[in-house]
Amino acid sequence: MKKNAKVLLFVFLFAATMVLLFGWVLPAVLQAYLHNDYIRGLTLLLVFSIVVLAKRFTWNRNIVYVIAVFTLFSMMIDTAGNPVFNKPLEWIVSPIGELQVMQDVNNYAPGEYAITDHITILKQRGEVLELSTAWLYLYRFVQYLALYSIAGTILGAVIGMLPQHRLQLIQTADEFLTEEQEQKAAAEMKRRAEAGNGRQIPPEDIQASVCQLKKDGKLIPAIKLVRQHTDLSLGEAKQYVEKL
Known part of the structure; x- marks a missing residue:
């Protein structure tokens, strides 16, 4: 009897966890990633920092490969960026007009999304100049390459100040x-x-x-x-x- 109660309790807890995970947690996370302009960039930077610190990557220890992989991945995941990341691009096109970066998210079925990025320049006379998305990818590549290079340099300095536990144990x-x-x-x-x-x-x-x-x-x-x-x-x- 006691064993059967434990089995039923385990099944109930498992079912409750799955309902919470797929019914509330994952949809909330997905909505945040699709509609929040900042969370994608912050999450990518956080994951990059954790990987570099965990494996102690530096400019002398293969961090250039980590930067390259994360730059390409981030360029595809966070193409639209956020107002902070797009500010330099706004300054570049300001002599022509006002930059507009938009992202269309179409939900066709539960869990099925189609995401389209657009980049246009609204000229002073009201004309709209549509640009190829390739320019947005190129800008995002350069932006994340610079961001991860700066972050990697800072994290490398932090790693240099961390104690080398393994070496200390051997010496002791x-x-x-x-x-x-x-x-x-x-x-x-x-x-x-x-x-x-x-x-x-x-x-x-x-x-x-x-x-x-x-x-x-x-x-x-x-x-x-x-x-x-x-x-x-x-x-x-x-x-x-x-x-x-």
Whole structure:
């Protein structure tokens, strides 16, 4: 009975979570991304900062690739931008007229959206000059490239001030070795050195016997004899006999 109650409770909690997630959270997030001019740019910058800090990317450690990937991705995701990002573009076209960047969001079915970006210049005489969206993509590429480069430089300086925990742990372990641990380490190093100097070549009298066995065509007894008087493996002993 208790087990069945736990199962029913788990199913209820799972169903409630799915209803909240797909019925309220995801639609709210989607609406914010589609209709809020600032949230896309801020989210992209936040994700970029987290990736750079988590992996400690700097100009000396591959941050240029991260900047390139995020610039291309942001250019496609945040094409329309926001009033702050579009302000330099407004200054550029101000001698011609007033910049207008618009984004049409058409909802055809639940979860199905069609997004179209438009860029026009409203001239002083009321004429509307429609520009190709390619200019908007080009501007957004340059804008995000500059933004991520500046942010990457700042984050690189922050990373340089962060403590190198791994390096400190290694140094601490070396500095606080006890005398007993030092003796054990020295003994282990000596054992490994002696193991490295093991028997690799049989004595001269054994070599003569091995040569004779090989001449007689008795390769297997010759290999066994080599292995008895050396530390060679079966394959190594076979190669040794064949080279004699």
